[in-house]
Amino acid sequence: MKSILWLSFIKLKRNSAPYLLMIGLTLMFSFVIGLQTQSSTREVAVVGEEHKVQRLIEQLRDQSSFTFYIEKEDEAQAALKKGRIGEYIVVSDDVTIITLSEEAELQALIPVVTNAAYQLKVEQQFNELANDIIGKPLSELEFDQIQLTTTPHNIESNIDFRYQALFGSCLFFIMYTLGYTVKEFLRMKRERIWDRYVFSPLSKSKIYGGFLTFSVIIGLIHIAIVLVVAQTIFGLDFSKTWLAIGITMMLYIIVSVGWLLLLVAFVQTDTQFDLFVSLLSVSMAMLGGAYWPLEIVTSDLLLTISNAVPLTHALESIKAVTMYEQSLEDIVPSLALLTFIGAVIITFGIQFVDKRMK
Template sequence: MGGLLLAKMQRFLRKPWTFIIMVLFTLVFAYFMGGNNGTQTIPIAAEGENEISSSLLEQLNTSDELVFQSVTEEELRNQVQGNEVDAGILQNNKGYRILYTVESPNVTLIEQKLTQIVAEQNERQHLLGTGEENGLSEKQVDQLLIQVEEEPLFQIGMETFHGGESVVIDSRLQGIFGFSLFFVIYTISTLVAELFEERQMGIRDRLILSPVRKWEMYSANLIYSFVLGYVQIVLIFLVFRFAAKVDFYGGFGETLVALIPYVFSIVALSMFLTGFVKSIRQFNALIPLISVSLAMLGGAYWPLEIVSSPFLLALSNISPISYGMEILKGVTIYQLPFSELLFPISMLLLIGVVLMGLGINGMERR
């Protein structure tokens, strides 16, 4: 079996282009469909030669979605007019102005930020006025506010309508996970399809007559396809984790383990198709149809959480991608232990074992 694996790896190194193209396709699609939704920089400037106060920047920079940076008025106008940024904030004596050329979601976020800051400033001015009427200085009012924040009279709790089962959608991870699981189908199916070439070239017949056992022959093909498919997804995850700085919610290591049952099920699916189609042309025509269908039903293109049709949700149970997405989201977004993901893991292993058995049986009968 070792000799067969070595021969296949040498063949791969001579023609690695399919693998490389699939990796690049996945990176491009995942980036544009979700991986590029990172932190946006928003310039802020004061009219004239005034400077933005550091306290205002601290109030604005309280989230990871937008980063506000102090610039001059000229730089701000040039960036907005050149479409280098979505929008910019211009401060004057009367308040704030938002400069933008095209309406975007970031404009709404900026408006909400400024509305909140203006409301807090008005509230502070009102408290200072009330304190002055009662003989309190500004310092004393600030001390009272700090005391109230540290020791409130009552606690306010917030809970979603769905309680602990709330749905969280991360568009970045949705794109990365979905397209990684989708494109690896093409890579694995291409590798498994080499069995057709071996059959046509007579290599399979010579192997059967050689001392190599059949289980070694099948195992070499399965291990070869599994390793390259797994490496493809791992490379993509590494690029987004360390180059694009995508947040995996502390579960990056778990995602690498969660990929194993999914890749195994896709290898088994490819082996199943290989055992029942008659030619490489039929195989190549069937793979795009099946892969796109499984991706649409499994939530690779859009989250299943937004699908309301019971019929489509029922059909998603036949797609390995739906179970793969459930596991990957579970170990990242929802931070679940593997003990709570035994059902999708078991389903992927079951699909893999059944399809593998049917595929090998079909190849032996042929």
């Protein structure tokens, strides 16, 4: 097995450009998507009586994901009909969101506005109660040592969505990186190099073990370079999560190699292999949440299908420990599922490839 590894690294040294390209594309895509996610804010118009609108906007001033501004109702209606805005807020005795957007697009806005409206309602009731009891609104009373403060409940305010962009891009492009290593089986079959391996003193388990170990090492090197650059340049912190990330990525790499071995067993040429690798990686990325969070997907069918995609479990596990600060123990069920999928896929992949190479 050591000889297989040594030979594979010699070939990597001679032709390292494709691997470096995939690493560069991972960083570029994660930077572009992450920067867009970090800097994008939605503008939301607020209409109604001026003093009520001002009070609501004052409650919403700390929401970094949205920019609220005062607008006339007829102009907001016209903008909504023309598609320039997706929704606007009407403030009267109650607070109403007028929208043409899909429900998924409102998931971030609804809790923000609901919480602010609730805070205003509570403040109004306190003022009415204070006025009935002592003849003054609560806001006009002076307290020496008591201070009333309200903190808007914003669950996602401390979540860094750049992790989603980084690892989504990483899981997507690593399939191409592994494709370059697994495609070597096609070349060995075409040039009859595989026959030399078969008649060598090495057992097939050592031959396959050598190539699988090399693929895992290459994949982990890909991840390590991306994480080092992301931590150095983007300022992301992996000091407490590197073990969970490493285990998850190693299992995902094994699963990916299994899928690629199955492709090798059924395609005839390098061109066919490259085509199916692209189809497989793109479809898995779309269904697994690499391009967008699965939280915004409303189709039950797509969510059900995504549970059968290994990328889903890998990405959700990594997001759990990086974005939501969960521990390694919390993602053990997902890791166990990836282990099972990897064992099954690798077993079938090796069997089919072995038949193909004869």
